[in-house]
Amino acid sequence: MPLSFSDIVEEARLSARALWDYGDHFFNPTVRLGVTGLSRAGKTVFITALIHGLIRGGRFPVFEPFATGRIARARLEPQPDDAVPRFDYENHVRALIEDLRWPNSTVDISELRLVIDYQRHDGAERTLTLDIVDYPGEWLLDLPLLTKSYEQWSAESLALSREGPRVPLAAPWHAQLKTLKPEAREDEQATLASARLFTEYLRACRDERFAMSLLPPGRFLMPGSLAGSPALTFAPLELAAQGPPPDGSLWAMMVRRYEAYKDVVVRPFFRDHFSRLDRQIVLVDALAAFNAGPEALRDLEAALAGVLDCFRMGRSTLLSNLFRPRIDRILFAATKADHLHQSSHDRLEAILRRTVFKAAARAQYAGAMIDVVALSAVRATREAQVQRGRDKLPSIIGTPAADGSNGGETFDGNTEVATFPGDLPADPEKLFKNNNAFRGLSSAPAEKTDFRFLRFRPPRLDRKEAGGPLLPHIRLDRALQFLIGDKLQ
Template identity: 85%
Template sequence: MALNLTDIVEEARLSARALWDYGDSFFNPTVRLGVTGLSRAGKTVFITALIHGLTRGGRFPVFEAYASGRIARARLEPQPDDAVPRFDYENHVRTLVEERRWPNSTTDISELRLVIDYQRQNGADRTLTLDIVDYPGEWLLDLPLLSKSFEQWSTESLALSREPLRAELAAPWHQHLKTLDAEGREDEQAALKAAKLFTDYLRACRDERFAMSLLPPGRFLMPGGLAGSPALTFAPLEVPTGGTAPDGSLWAMMRRRYEAYKDVVVRPFFRDHFARLDRQIVLVDALAAFNAGPEALHDLEAALAGILDCFRIGRSTILSALFRPRIDRILFAATKADHLHHQSHDRLEAILRRTVAKAADRAEFAGAAIDVVALAAVRATR
């Protein structure tokens, strides 16, 4: 009953926020574009290059509105969300152009507002406000946790960690797991050590040699201000899926902290940011998965399917905009295409399209438009 009440409250808050956003955009047309991708996919460079190209004049041969001269100008304006960090565009440009190095990776959410003056195909002048929301792709993989109990998550995480490539990386954590009594008394030091070893395992999986993609909880690898808090100090346990945790046990302690993680981290992200997006770009470092082998590619496929399942997708209508916003266009982009000869770009797109095929079919059935492209935000090779 408590879970149902929580869901009802969250839906009411989402509807209220959607109604506010719709009223604001009625007089000032606004599109909220989410840009995400798993680690090292190139989110920061992509957004920087996109803004630089639109505001300073770049080459966008396949962007018809820009290529045909219908975009008069684009300019930056202060972002609307005072509680969200600003995307540090100017510093990222300086890092790329003057220092000739890559900017730091995305570790938190950020936002930037771009106002575009353009001409419609019928000749009418219009202004579009584009709010670009940058967030780590690992946070997306946390959203399915909202519908899973601690026991379900533990079972799935342990099964995944015992797959051939992951088992060796998880060995130190598995050894510690054998020493834990889930039904024994709660133990802070045991929880701290289990959380550290579990996080070490997740970090090892993300190494470019293995390039694993399924690594929830996402905040374990980028804790920010929550580092060391109880909400990030838990780990899977060997417990039955339908079991009941004894009061005062290590099991009850871990489950309580898992629920706190959902309340403190996952639900606010979904409510305040994710559920408000209109369009979505998902950047994919497919080449890293190819180089790491078939296990990494299979892992990437499962991660992308999980990401698509997280989206509230479907054809956008006035009713949905008012009460249940939907993402009606999603672009999957295979980044770093400049590492390949241009004649191979179609093959890279084809592989990515096949990787997301099953999930894309469900999205298109719901009325959302899905596309796949190979791109390079910055040409860094010859």
């Protein structure tokens, strides 16, 4: 697709910003780490645990500069972007340790600056600035819209809504859609109704029963201050005609608002934040997709492929740093590994690797490094062997949350429960084909076999520990080693 004049202007602006950033980073080495993930993947918990562990001196044996004592200290400093909200680290730590509740989810972009004083292998004292950028994964799925016309997006959205479990969820919206004539005069009330029903359909798809991931436009589910604005008031239309829409028509109105959405929401995010990232971690709640079935897993696969297509990937060079920054390392992390016994962690990684395989191959061809890890930024369970009949089952023990998020089961929020997670299949393809490959968790000693995985409360820690308690984790240090270990040599 040839570049338009506006595209050329945008590229020039991006290059100018890159040149400015490079000049600043030349004197103050900086890594901009993007942290994203689709809904309920654990972005806030990941960032909080990462910062807490570095500041407090966490247990990170795989993070080489930390384990060998080359990191002298890590400290927070004021973030550089005055127009971006600060990541509320202090309140999130308090929620985890004192309130024993998970922090609120990411609904907007935020940043935090962490400065790391370390010693290089040659003994020289150095400082690395880590700017952590937290943003909803749903925003990432909007970036492909920049290269699509309204007509393309509309046709794709309608086709997707007519597949698998989406069909009944889209029924109310489709019923209203049949009453609309694209060539008819623009109608504000009809547009409002269509946008509302379309948004309700997207919200229903995101419900944990279906766990769909491919749900652009992302701001429809997280409107923030733009709620009710014309830029968020449009929806797909059934278009039979080709060519430009008639002036003053409903079709023309939808096109205008779709383009406004790109101008007001998508382009500023890409220009001011996304295009400036150096490293990226994408958190994935794979267990939710497992429980919802093969359709949800295939939908997740398509969403992650779309995510990788958005990145400007490749080996970082002087020329690229000056004019066209690239992301040279991307980590995909299957979160909530503590909901499974460690014997299944390798299989969880294999399933996620299979899910991102096609997209990852393209990234590696471009020169970027890709890795996959199963982790838990804050471990809420411990492992045990539970006797059931003659069998000893590899189980996990934790305190289920009492917030109504456990599939209708009632818990008091204080009593520990042992659960047998079951075994993930050795062959990842079984999850993409078989609805019964993963039957969910069962509560011990109850005999239920269709029990979905529990949502556990944060662990109760020893607050008398010198300097305050450390947050337990699974492989958070491995993630750190991949993401920034090379920058601390």
